[in-house]
Amino acid sequence: MKVGFIGLGSMGSGMARNLIKAGHNLVVFNRTRSKAEELRPLGAIVAANPGEAASGVDALFTMLADDHALEDCIFGPGRALESLAAGAVHIGASTISVALSRRLAAAHREKKQHYIAAPVFGRPEAAAAAKLFVIAAGPHEQIDRCKVLFDAIGQKTFILGEDAAAANVVKLTGNFLITTVLESMAESFALVQKSDVEPQKFLDIMTATLFGAPVYQNYGAMIAKQQFQPVGFKLPLGLKDNRLVLELGEQTAVPLPMASLIRDRFLAAMAQGLSESDWSAIARISFRSAGLEKV
Amino acid sequence: MKVGFIGLGSMGSGMARNLIKAGHNLVVFNRTRSKAEELRPLGAIVAANPGEAASGVDALFTMLADDHALEDCIFGPGRALESLAAGAVHIGASTISVALSRRLAAAHREKKQHYIAAPVFGRPEAAAAAKLFVIAAGPHEQIDRCKVLFDAIGQKTFILGEDAAAANVVKLTGNFLITTVLESMAESFALVQKSDVEPQKFLDIMTATLFGAPVYQNYGAMIAKQQFQPVGFKLPLGLKDNRLVLELGEQTAVPLPMASLIRDRFLAAMAQGLSESDWSAIARISFRSAGLEKV
């Protein structure tokens, strides 16, 4: 397939490479052009702007940092919505608001284009290794048609139904669940450590019994060792996703006290200079609160 | 071995049966005598009081509801501490405070008895099926000696070191972690449901990706279906364990905002008539807050 790809950050870059590897023809665009140029030797065409990346393709992937960046690429003169052909499909892989996903679905429908929301779970390593989990929602026939693309970037695709926004609901809520694990482990480790039990020992028992899941194993090890490396997902992006969850909670009138609590952890982390850290570093706020780490 | 067993509730009863099944000679005591009588046909001797259950045994198991119940069986004239032989070992399997565990360690030491803290993870079904996880801490040689007993009741034993209280720290903190999962799923399900995504669908995706652990699978299904049956662990016991965690946090000066949040959920559940429910029913407070369930 002829595929446009906008957004070649740490996630998008791996995804685009895997699409090329799978034999698709890519036209890529990235605001910082050098990231796009890196893909030229692999056979990608480098577009000069979002509109060019959308022009003449069967499918257009977008993988951008937030609502604003995506809106900027899609809407307005010379942007992707204008140049995408009727019948082509926009695959929105970014973690964006449910509201924007709804707006995109409507805008593409009006242009007789298609829209699939297909956010992904997985960190940059998973994107590079084509091990992402894809959460797709949108018109069935379009999802069928794009199955080959999802297979190229992920280990498994979950299909949610015709309402694209449902995929964004799942992605945002899933990210919220991850943050509850970060926070709950941080508090637990602070407690066991000050009670003379090694966090790693506690973690080993938990993951060997009731908590034997990747999110506990991987993030648990980072937090137990207090080594918040590598920076797979920057803390301000975590704050952004938290904000999107809280906004969804407000729109649907759902109180989310845990998300509120985690919001304050993220803000404390920002205020205390952790904005370049991995989002798991919100655990340091629990440690600092407990006097286990000086600021 | 000759084993005393005090406390034949939904957990203790299964554990005692499995000890008998493994060939040990049991002397059992329960405040409500009928529970003890049920074990007589299996070969157990029924003691008239805690002191009798401790008298002449190699090891004394206790599996009681709370600190108060355990103190009542151990301390005071005619109680277990008095009648347990020097050299015998008390295996405390109850979920009790770290402070009481320390007090027990000291009291038994003074009597030249031994003390192992060996709280367990698992619900009554697991106790009946000898599938518990045992978290043991205490003198190494005693743990070695009791290994055969742990093997009779559980699927795996984790050994933590010489300081008995460490096992209680792990148990309490583990229970806290479970409650964070209950609450985080409750909030998540309320959010997805009011965003037109089926909770079960969301859960299926989560457990198939990052959250593939028993605690999410089992409790997740109960909460997604809003069927808080069977009552494996009553809500007031959850509140009690939450209190013990918060007390430990106070003694060690560790702020635990998630535990505080969950405390208020438990209290709301109590105030709203859920005191006979399984502790997972604290999820109903999230649903009620979000207007998804009328009181």
Add this chain to the structure above:
Amino acid sequence: MKVGFIGLGSMGSGMARNLIKAGHNLVVFNRTRSKAEELRPLGAIVAANPGEAASGVDALFTMLADDHALEDCIFGPGRALESLAAGAVHIGASTISVALSRRLAAAHREKKQHYIAAPVFGRPEAAAAAKLFVIAAGPHEQIDRCKVLFDAIGQKTFILGEDAAAANVVKLTGNFLITTVLESMAESFALVQKSDVEPQKFLDIMTATLFGAPVYQNYGAMIAKQQFQPVGFKLPLGLKDNRLVLELGEQTAVPLPMASLIRDRFLAAMAQGLSESDWSAIARISFRSAGLEKV
């Protein structure tokens, strides 16, 4: 002075009347025209649109529900920014975001107009009685010039400096402080009531000793009697102001756990059907949580 006035809701209506009473010539606009027509017999000219209300006046008051409503009146073709004369002053009395206040300051400056942020404290009764507190910030000479207007609507004006947005910071933070009082009294009354002390008795003692301030006396009485009447300030407006406070907290990296807690109270109130109530009705969530009121 010749004064334009946009926004004749329960607050603006009283303010406009008091300006007329003080002898100023008013041109008024309200989206629902009937509210504007009510002022015609008092001598006001009724404008057909925001632009007309701003045209030819010395000062333009705006008193609208939120950022969106204000932006809609100010920006765009035919709106107030376009028709306000150079040298004239916009007095923004609405409770809006700090960000919009900054944007207004810049937009007016560019047009050689002036901008004063002058949000007010007080409920509709106070607006009707010219008993508001005015918090004004902006260019000193403009504030001096408008002093006569502030005196017509309020009992006292506090002047904050040249940076208009500072007045909005104070107004939003002040509203946050009020909500902390609503919530703290709700929790306190639930606690004393279930401990067999009458809330009113408790309140009487508190206000006679350390808490002898209007916010405790007035709201306290409403909450103690569980009579959330009259509806001086609707609950969704309280939620909006809470959101603006949280946004300011995010922009400045200040965790605000109390504001987060109150956010969840507002959302629970919305979900439970209290959207037409006075904002003090968030207290009912505490009563319901404590089982003191059925939903």
Add this chain to the structure above:
Amino acid sequence: MKVGFIGLGSMGSGMARNLIKAGHNLVVFNRTRSKAEELRPLGAIVAANPGEAASGVDALFTMLADDHALEDCIFGPGRALESLAAGAVHIGASTISVALSRRLAAAHREKKQHYIAAPVFGRPEAAAAAKLFVIAAGPHEQIDRCKVLFDAIGQKTFILGEDAAAANVVKLTGNFLITTVLESMAESFALVQKSDVEPQKFLDIMTATLFGAPVYQNYGAMIAKQQFQPVGFKLPLGLKDNRLVLELGEQTAVPLPMASLIRDRFLAAMAQGLSESDWSAIARISFRSAGLEKV
């Protein structure tokens, strides 16, 4: 009257002096005897133990740090309960649990003694100046009889009824209300400061409008200036009272999310080395969280 007085800390010392000043004959006891000796030159008799201080008096005041200290003075051989005469009255001025107050009422009744709970509001300066507020509950005729004593130590006495524990409910809940003010101001000041508004300016406006109450004026000034002096009430005592409020909430099934939040502030303050500070220093946790103060 002949008055026993146990507990001559920063509060009790001022109260006892004022009782002497009013012409009463005092027998005083304090664990650290030097504090008691200071009153001898004023005419007080120094007792060697609590029992002696209670022996032969008409009324016995107790003003101790916590439940434990009070229980230690009252119960047990040679303690006050034993030596207090039938018909004499125990005036419990300490801030203690509702449960202990109930236990005291019952114990004294059995001994045909009387019991009044009479906790006070006010800091050491107020105690020294006889400006306390006394919250009294107990048998009416006893309160009438002791009125002269309350007048000697306070500026006003509030009488709550026959159930002594009600006074403790009010005292604890009142202290909780004070902590909500400490926390809400701390968050507010952090927010305005990072939004370029001086905390003191914000405070001046608040106290001149809706928040003109001593608790905002006095504590507000301390927090705005970040001068947590003098130490009128030590932080660990604030944590203790918070614990008593939370316990009361648990016993009556009342969720208290603000009290939970404040608990975590107190614990963070303890963990971060503020245990010798005035309780208003929990505000520093908000400042530290917001990056306004390095640890």
